[in-house]
Amino acid sequence: MMKFERYEWVAITIMISLFIFVGFIQGWSVSLVILNMCIISAIMTMGVNISWGYAGVINFGVMGFLAMGGLAAVLVSYPPIAESWQVGGRGLSISFALLVVLVIAVMYINKTVIQKRNRYIFNFLIIFFGILIIRHFYLNATHNIEDVNPAIAGFLGGLGLPIIFSWIVGGLFAAGVAFVIGKVALGLRSDYLAIVTLGISEIVVSVLKHEEWLSRGVKNVIGLKRPVPYEIDLQNADWFINLVTYINSSKLNNIIDVSDRQQVLNNLIIDGSGIFVKLSYAILFLIVMLIIFYFANKAQLSPWGRMMRAIRDNETAANAMGKDVVKQHLIIFVIGAAIVGVAGAMLVTLDGLFTPSGYRPLRFTFIIWIMVIVGGSGNNLGAIFGGFVIWFSWIEAAPLTTFIINQLTIGLEPTNALKLHLLDSVPYFRYLFMGLILLLILRYRPKGIIPEKVRHS
Amino acid sequence: MIDFLNSIIVLLNFIIIPGISYGSQLALGALGVTFVYAILRFANFAHGEIMSFGAMITILFTWFFQSQNIGLGILPTALLALPIGIIATIILCFISDKFVFQYYRYQKSVPVVLAMVSIGVMFVINAIIRIIIGTETIKFSDGQKFIMKAKQFKVMTGLNEGLALKSSQVITILITILLLTFTFWFLQKTKTGKSMRAFSDNEDLALLSGINPDRVVFTTWIIVGILACVAGTLYGLDKSYKPIIYLNLVLPIFASAIVGGIGSPFGAVVGGYVIAFSEIMVTYAYKKFFVYILPSSIEPTGLVQLLSTDYKFAVSFSILVIVLLIRPSGIFKGKVL
Numbered sequence: 039m040m041k042f043e044r045y046e047w048v049a050i051t052i053m054i055s056l057f058i059f060v061g062f063i064q065g066w067s068v069s070l071v072i073l074n075m076c077i078i079s080a081i082m083t084m085g086v087n088i089s090w091g092y093a094g095v096i097n098f099g100v101m102g103f104l105a106m107g108g109l110a111a112v113l114v115s116y117p118p119i120a121e122s123w124q125v126g127g128r129g130l131s132i133s134f135a136l137l138v139v140l141v142i143a144v145m146y147i148n149k150t151v152i153q154k155r156n157r158y159i160f161n162f163l164i165i166f167f168g169i170l171i172i173r174h175f176y177l178n179a180t181h182n183i184e185d186v187n188p189a190i191a192g193f194l195g196g197l198g199l200p201i202i203f204s205w206i207v208g209g210l211f212a213a214g215v216a217f218v219i220g221k222v223a224l225g226l227r228s229d230y231l232a233i234v235t236l237g238i239s240e241i242v243v244s245v246l247k248h249e250e251w252l253s254r255g256v257k258n259v260i261g262l263k264r265p266v267p268y269e270i271d272l273q274n275a276d277w278f279i280n281l282v283t284y285i286n287s288s289k290l291n292n293i294i295d296v297s298d299r300q301q302v303l304n305n306l307i308i309d310g311s312g313i314f315v316k317l318s319y320a321i322l323f324l325i326v327m328l329i330i331f332y333f334a335n336k337a338q339l340s341p342w343g344r345m346m347r348a349i350r351d352n353e354t355a356a357n358a359m360g361k362d363v364v365k366q367h368l369i370i371f372v373i374g375a376a377i378v379g380v381a382g383a384m385l386v387t388l389d390g391l392f393t394p395s396g397y398r399p400l401r402f403t404f405i406i407w408i409m410v411i412v413g414g415s416g417n418n419l420g421a422i423f424g425g426f427v428i429w430f431s432w433i434e435a436a437p438l439t440t441f442i443i444n445q446l447t448i449g450l451e452p453t454n455a456l457k458l459h460l461l462d463s464v465p466y467f468r469y470l471f472m473g474l475i476l477l478l479i480l481r482y483r484p485k486g487i488i489p490e491k492v493r494h495s
Numbered sequence: 496m497i498d499f500l501n502s503i504i505v506l507l508n509f510i511i512i513p514g515i516s517y518g519s520q521l522a523l524g525a526l527g528v529t530f531v532y533a534i535l536r537f538a539n540f541a542h543g544e545i546m547s548f549g550a551m552i553t554i555l556f557t558w559f560f561q562s563q564n565i566g567l568g569i570l571p572t573a574l575l576a577l578p579i580g581i582i583a584t585i586i587l588c589f590i591s592d593k594f595v596f597q598y599y600r601y602q603k604s605v606p607v608v609l610a611m612v613s614i615g616v617m618f619v620i621n622a623i624i625r626i627i628i629g630t631e632t633i634k635f636s637d638g639q640k641f642i643m644k645a646k647q648f649k650v651m652t653g654l655n656e657g658l659a660l661k662s663s664q665v666i667t668i669l670i671t672i673l674l675l676t677f678t679f680w681f682l683q684k685t686k687t688g689k690s691m692r693a694f695s696d697n698e699d700l701a702l703l704s705g706i707n708p709d710r711v712v713f714t715t716w717i718i719v720g721i722l723a724c725v726a727g728t729l730y731g732l733d734k735s736y737k738p739i740i741y742l743n744l745v746l747p748i749f750a751s752a753i754v755g756g757i758g759s760p761f762g763a764v765v766g767g768y769v770i771a772f773s774e775i776m777v778t779y780a781y782k783k784f785f786v787y788i789l790p791s792s793i794e795p796t797g798l799v800q801l802l803s804t805d806y807k808f809a810v811s812f813s814i815l816v817i818v819l820l821i822r823p824s825g826i827f828k829g830k831v832l
Contacts (some may be wrong), residue, residue: 473618
């Protein structure tokens with residue numbers, strides 16, 4: 039069992055009281071919406087924190103891994119579209135099989151042909167012609183698929199399984215992509231690696247945006263099935279009505295008029311159903327977060343975690359002690375990416391829709407990194423804290439800015455041009471806050487708000 | 496023969512001229528990134544926003560001049576406002592260095608920390624730009640739009656294909672040549688330039704020889720400010736100004752700098768053109784070209800396009816990855832100015 043220090047308890051208390059505060063001021067529904075996103079952000083942050091905080095492997099591809107998780111949510115939960123499979127399934131399978139053959143052929147050439155120049159020539163020829171042939175089948179198939187009922191379908195659909203499975207599949211997808219990226223890029227210096235992962239995540243997103251047969255691209259996938267009940271079902275369910283009546287019985291009993299009472303009850307049920315749905319999400323997410331938190335801590339305290347810290351602090355020394363640095367870097371990069379992928383699937387589950395064009399690096403890579411830095415890299419509780427605090431301020435920045443601007447310009451007339459302009463640009467102040475928070479933390483508390491514990495063992 | 500000429504014109508019109516002007520913009524941007532990398536030794540993620548800031552100031556003053564009816568006739572008014580933009584950008588660079596980067600330089604922080612810091616700076620500048628000018632797309636090019644219209648060219652030469660030459664493209668190319676010549680002259684011939692090269696080659700040795708590091712950093716930020724502002728304004732003049740675009744532009748710029756060999760200014764310029772041309776060449780549909788050049792019996796039926804234009808952006812990164820795999824130090828071995 040891990041023990042929390044006093045300041046860690048303070049952090050946890052602050053997090054909880056923030057939501058209670060918002061609950062009372064802006065309503066419980068708002069509070070729960072923020073809480074859900076905070077939990078997801080915390081999971082993303084833990085994913086990044088594992089690779090950066092434990093082993094010093096930089097991962098700027100957060101956006102790409104999130105998008106892979108989102109794709110998993112679509113592919114797992116969307117009902118299969120039989121017609122698409124009929125018209126395009128064969129072509130796609132052929133092109134996929136050919137692709138596998140091509141990869142094997144290239145690997146074979148690289149193994150057998152020793153002379154460097156010949157190897158390049160052979161590789162170039164086989165890849166060039168291979169791609170020409172594959173393109174033929176592939177373009178035909180995808181074209182056919184995209185023509186199937188383009189207004190509502192136009193893609194392959196998924197497996198039609200409960201969306202909750204996609205959380206695992208999303209992790210696996212992201213891990214697969216991370217494995218390839220890691221194989222290619224992990225030998226690079228850290229700032230190169232940052233740029234390369236950022237770039238590859240852009241490639242991943244642009245593939246999802248434009249391969250319509252797979253993800254419906256910019257046309258978005260909507261109406262993904264929820265793992266929790268729908269509001270409308272709840273409002274008609276007897277047990278839920280009874281529950282609401284029971285909870286509010288004292289309030290309801292004070293109302294004597296029957297029709298009035300029914301009116302109040304109906305309103306309570308409608309409000310309650312929304313809150314119930316969000317609460318069920320929150321509980322599901324919280325379970326995932328706690329599981330990941332538990333294992334992340336366990337791993338950090340294990341001999342493996344110690345080895346990771348050794349590699350992070352002095353790669354050469356760790357290498358000299360016989361640790362396989364390259365392999366461990368790859369492992370931790372993949373694990374971190376997998377956790378981010380889980381969060382990506384959860385994000386799409388929460389929204390119920392998949393919008394590839396919504397993945398932007400500012401929002402999905404850099405903000406997550408601010409969370410990691412602010413929370414404290416190398417400390418899982420810090421990561422969760424960072425996720426909560428930054429997402430919270432990201433959301434609450436707008437009301438706060440409006441308040442501040444109104445206070446500052448209180449002497450000006452309501453039609454003053456400067457005041458109107460400032461009020462118009464309220465949404466952009468959150469970037470300013472984020473930047474300032476990051477700069478201040480890096481300057482005055484470079485190890486984060488909850489720094490990594492130094493262990494002497 | 497006519498067919499051959501036509502095909503050449505097609506290539507010129509759709510690949511070479513856009514490639515050169517886009518490449519020039521990337522090259523100027525990449526040169527700025529390279530200077531920061533070689534002298535201050537970190538990857539400056541804020542560079543795109545610095546470019547955007549310069550362009551924004553230029554636009555504001557262009558509007559001011561336009562409202563005062565001051566113009567340059569056939570040339571865009573933005574050229575008149577450009578020097579003011581450059582000064583503002585240099586001041587921005589100084590401020591960010593004074594309040595942010597300097598501290599970490601004195602602390603001798605690792606490059607990654609500085610890269611994180613530059614992300615913070617990026618957010619702040621990004622917010623300032625959005626607060627001042629909003630997120631709308633702004634067109635601010637005025638004056639004569641085309642030097643040669645496609646129709647004029649057709650009439651002039653009697654060919655089937657037209658060659659359009661936008662004045663913004665010509666201005667981009669001319670200014671780039673001017674600026675590159677100046678930069679390389681400065682680095683090779685002047686004393687300050689030589690001290691910068693020495694500093695980037697071996698900091699300790701340079702310090703021992705009595706080179707003042709603060710002066711080197713000061714000059715670097717001036718050059719970076721000039722390059723960034725000009726690159727940002729030219730990009731905005733050529734396409735249109737959109738604050739969000741510049742964040743996306745950072746990635747091809749980094750790609751150019753790394754492909755050319757990060758730390759090598761000549762490499763950065765070459766990298767810019769390599770990235771620009773490959774982006775355009777890979778996503779261009781060659782059908783028209785082949786129709787002219789091949790006999791009609793074997794004319795292609797499809798578009799003859801390697802990748803759809805949607806992947807324009809992905810191309811630069813694929814090249815980056817390939818270069819890093821085959822030749823990690825870039826085309827021209829980087830590291831020294």
